[in-house]
Amino acid sequence: MPKPLPWATVWVTGASTGIGRSIALQLAEAGVRVAASARTAGKLAALGPGIHGFPLDVSDSVAVASGVAQIEMELGPIDLAILGAGTYSPVDATALDPAVFSHAMTTNYxxxxxxxxxxxxxxxxxxxxxxxxxxxxxxxxxxxxAAAYGPTKAALINLGESLAPELRRAGIKVSVINPGFVDTPLTKQNDFPMPFLMTADDAARRTISGLSAGRFEIAYPRRFAAILKLARLLPYPLFFKLIDKAVLK
Ligand SMILES: NC(=O)c1ccc[n+]([C@@H]2O[C@H](COP(=O)([O-])OP(=O)(O)OC[C@H]3O[C@@H](n4cnc5c(N)ncnc54)[C@H](OP(=O)(O)O)[C@@H]3O)[C@@H](O)[C@H]2O)c1
Known part of the structure; x- marks a missing residue:
């Protein structure tokens, strides 16, 4: 990890488990003051020294506004926010439940x-x-x-592309983090083989390194990200043939 890291105070959401938890732990280990948010207060309190729990539900805009005010009052200005709070439910294409789509969009986006x-x-x-x-x-x-999950993530990538140019002029950097499969409670429910599966600690290291380099997109593992970016460019008949063979089998 690059040292010293260029931030005094970092706010991490989704910090109670998985990738967010590993990011919070690695930042604190490197001497950064971490404000950690998620809904489960007990898990935040157990994270350890240098990590300050600010429990909140990201879908509650009033709670989020008062959480941010409280963090800045207690820890000083937030130099970097890493917004990782998210949810995933696999969707059966033959039985769509709008409530699952609504929950995913409300939480993730x-x-x-x-x-x-x-x-x-x-x-x-x-x-x-x-x-x-x-x-x-x-x-x-x-x-x-991924019918409920994927569109929330496509929206988040588009959000970054939309906001980055104007925010850059206001002195604010934007980064979008695009992980492949990471071994966390979120992916435990997958009943299919996950290619290029990586640990949460490895994902956290790559995230922190990309953020300290100020990159707009931080995508890993690189080979898996490249394969999916290439798939996006294929004509649809070829794309669906590939999905049939590689995923549905
Ligand atoms: N694992 C992967 O393969 C993978 C791949 C690509 C992207 N991602 C993304 O990476 C992020 C972290 O995922 P993960 O794999 O580390 O999953 P995870 O272990 O399930 O962590 C999700 C985190 O989000 C928090 N959270 C969920 N709903 C929330 C809400 N309404 N308000 C506040 N916090 C909330 C959870 O804590 P509480 O339940 O305590 O609130 C938890 O801390 C997610 O955005 C996910 O979509 C994951």
Whole structure:
């Protein structure tokens, strides 16, 4: 990991488990002051020294606004936000439940927007800051079982592309993090082989390294991200043939 890291205070959402938890632990280990958010207060409290729990539900815009105010009052200005709170439920294409789609969009997409809406005016007033969020390589193309999840991640990638140019002029960096399969509670429910599966610690290391380099897109593992980006360019008959063979079999 690059040292020293360029941030004094970092806000991580989705910090109670998985990738967010590993990011919070690695940042604290490197001497960064970490504000950790998720809904489960007990898990945040157990993270350890240097990590301050600010439990909140990202889908509640009022709670998010007061959480951000409290973090800045207690820990000082947030230099970097890593917005990772997210949810995933595999979808059976033959039995769609709108409630699953609504929950995914409310948590993954609107939850991120709530955090940005609370934080950006403060960064804009300071003329500096760095905001990032965890989308996914599942946002590049539509994939089987990901009908509720994939569109939220495509929306998050598009959000980054939309906001980055104007925010850069206001002195604020934007980064979109696109992981492949990472071994966390979220992917435990998958009943199919996950190619290029990596650990949460490895994902956290790559995330922190990409953020300290100030990259707009941080995608890993690189080979899997490249394959899916190429798949996006294929004509649809070829694309669906590939999905039939590689995923549905
Ligand atoms: N694992 C992968 O393969 C993978 C791949 C690409 C992208 N991602 C993305 O990476 C992020 C982290 O995923 P993960 O794999 O580490 O999953 P995870 O272990 O299930 O972590 C999800 C985190 O989000 C929090 N969370 C969920 N709903 C929330 C809400 N409404 N408000 C606040 N916090 C909430 C959870 O804590 P509480 O339940 O305590 O609230 C938990 O801390 C997600 O955005 C996910 O979509 C994961």
């Amino acid at each position: 609107l939850g991120t927007v709530n955090c940005l809406a609370a934080l950006l005016p403060r960064m804009m007033a300071r003329g500096s800051g760095h905001v990032s969020w965890i989308a996914s390589v599942a946002g590049y193309v539509g994939l089987p079982k």
